[in-house]
Amino acid sequence: MILAEKMDVGYEKTVVVENVDLRGIKGQLICLLGPNGAGKSTILRTLSGLLAPVSGTVYINGSDLKSIKKPELAKKLAVVLTEQVSLGLLTVFEIAAMGRFPHTNLIGKLSDEDKGIIQEALQAVNAVHLRDRYYAELSDGEKQKVMIARALIQQPELIVLDEPTSHLDVKHKVEVISILRRLCLEKGITVVLSLHDIDLAIKGCETILLIQDGKIAAQGTPEEIIKAGTIQSLYEIEGAQYNELLGSLEFFSRQYPEIFIAGGNGTGAGVYRALSRAGYGMCCGVLHSNDIDIHIGKALGCEIIEEEAFNAIHEDKYHQAREIMKTVDYMIDTGFPVGSINQRNMDLVIEAVKMGKTVFSLFPKEHAFKRYGEWTDKIRYCSKAAEVTKCIEDKKTMERV
Numbered sequence: 076m077i078l079a080e081k082m083d084v085g086y087e088k089t090v091v092v093e094n095v096d097l098r099g100i101k102g103q104l105i106c107l108l109g110p111n112g113a114g115k116s117t118i119l120r121t122l123s124g125l126l127a128p129v130s131g132t133v134y135i136n137g138s139d140l141k142s143i144k145k146p147e148l149a150k151k152l153a154v155v156l157t158e159q160v161s162l163g164l165l166t167v168f169e170i171a172a173m174g175r176f177p178h179t180n181l182i183g184k185l186s187d188e189d190k191g192i193i194q195e196a197l198q199a200v201n202a203v204h205l206r207d208r209y210y211a212e213l214s215d216g217e218k219q220k221v222m223i224a225r226a227l228i229q230q231p232e233l234i235v236l237d238e239p240t241s242h243l244d245v246k247h248k249v250e251v252i253s254i255l256r257r258l259c260l261e262k263g264i265t266v267v268l269s270l271h272d273i274d275l276a277i278k279g280c281e282t283i284l285l286i287q288d289g290k291i292a293a294q295g296t297p298e299e300i301i302k303a304g305t306i307q308s309l310y311e312i313e314g315a316q317y318n319e320l321l322g323s324l325e326f327f328s329r330q331y332p333e334i335f336i337a338g339g340n341g342t343g344a345g346v347y348r349a350l351s352r353a354g355y356g357m358c359c360g361v362l363h364s365n366d367i368d369i370h371i372g373k374a375l376g377c378e379i380i381e382e383e384a385f386n387a388i389h390e391d392k393y394h395q396a397r398e399i400m401k402t403v404d405y406m407i408d409t410g411f412p413v414g415s416i417n418q419r420n421m422d423l424v425i426e427a428v429k430m431g432k433t434v435f436s437l438f439p440k441e442h443a444f445k446r447y448g449e450w451t452d453k454i455r456y457c458s459k460a461a462e463v464t465k466c467i468e469d470k471k472t473m474e475r476v
């Protein structure tokens with residue numbers, strides 16, 4: 076299904092996004108992603124016929140949008156825009172019923188079939204219980220569902236939605252995208268929308284268009300177009316790093332390492348974040364390249380000592396870690412599980428004790444002897460990362476005094 080061909084969109088003669096070729100398959104969820112002001116709403120308004128293209132053509136299922144008469148268009152296309160509509164003292168049912176007008180007779184009387192369709196649409200968006208409530212009194216999430224129901228009641232081939240998840244909490248964001256996905260899969264409706272939630276777009280939509288610098292920078296499945304660094308450059312993010320694999324944004328930590336963290340197997344991630352928030356630079360090691368901790372550590376901008384996946388830590392990596400450890404005052408053992416391939420990390424912890432470093436451990440104190448043997452009492456035990464940062468702060472304050 077071609078939706079737009081060689082289309083320039085904008086206002087009067089000012090082109091906001093040029094050469095938009097938008098192709099979708101029936102029943103697909105298509106998402107426009109791009110920074111504020113990139114032109115997502117302008118494209119959606121043009122696709123909806125609310126704004127004429129500066130040049131080019133919009134198609135709805137093969138027909139030129141311009142040639143479709145308004146009542147016919149309402150049966151093919153439904154639009155849900157961001158603007159909060161003021162709908163006075165109308166109930167949810169009355170608003171939903173408005174979506175039926177393209178199909179009703181001249182006096183707009185609802186048949187039993189129409190009422191059934193309205194009921195079915197309210198069911199599809201889990202809003203039957205809201206049927207007799209006043210629209211004005213609903214929460215943003217509830218209003219959004221009612222607007223989707225109204226669009227659905229038009230029985231269109233295409234639904235266009237501008238930022239349908241803005242202002243919604245995570246539960247409602249997921250619910251709205253799940254509802255739209257179900258409409259695509261079960262009713263074969265094509266949905267074009269804009270989102271600011273990168274994660275929802277990557278995980279919930281079949282096709283993504285990246286809009287940047289007045290152009291469609293890329294179009295394809297999320298797997299085709301979202302590579303490492305794509306989101307970073309699309310939004311020109313500074314001071315933080317987006318990891319496409321994990322869908323996580325991490326704020327950069329201070330570059331110069333003051334603390335060495337021996338972690339792994341996901342025990343480090345929370346500690347890195349807590350210390351980064353508290354303003355510390357870290358060296359994390361020795362981490363295997365397939366360890367989840369390494370992705371978080373890298374996204375935070377920590378110094379990382381990396382070993383190949385499934386290999387025992389080599390001596391050169393151990394010595395590299397040891398050299399960095401000499402330069403820092405603190406070592407943290409995250410309580411990582413120890414096995415044959417990462418035994419050298421445990422050696423690093425003991426080495427830190429021997430060097431006279433302050434060593435914190437998040438390992439349960441009651442089992443510590445099995446882990447640290449004769450060094451057990453030389454280690455300070457904390458139950459969570461926030462306690463470690465507090466201890467370090469207190470120690471620094473004492474030193475200053």
Ligand SMILES: Nc1ncnc2c1ncn2[C@@H]1O[C@H](COP(=O)(O)OP(=O)(O)OP(=O)(O)O)[C@@H](O)[C@H]1O
Nearest residue numbers: 086091109110111112113114115116117118238269
């Ligand atoms: N009615 C208008 N007349 C002239 N220019 C407009 C109009 N509406 C928007 N623009 C401009 O068009 C550009 C694209 O705006 P648009 O709203 O399409 O971006 P967007 O990607 O939807 O942004 P956001 O994510 O902030 O909603 C912006 O520079 C904006 O100032």
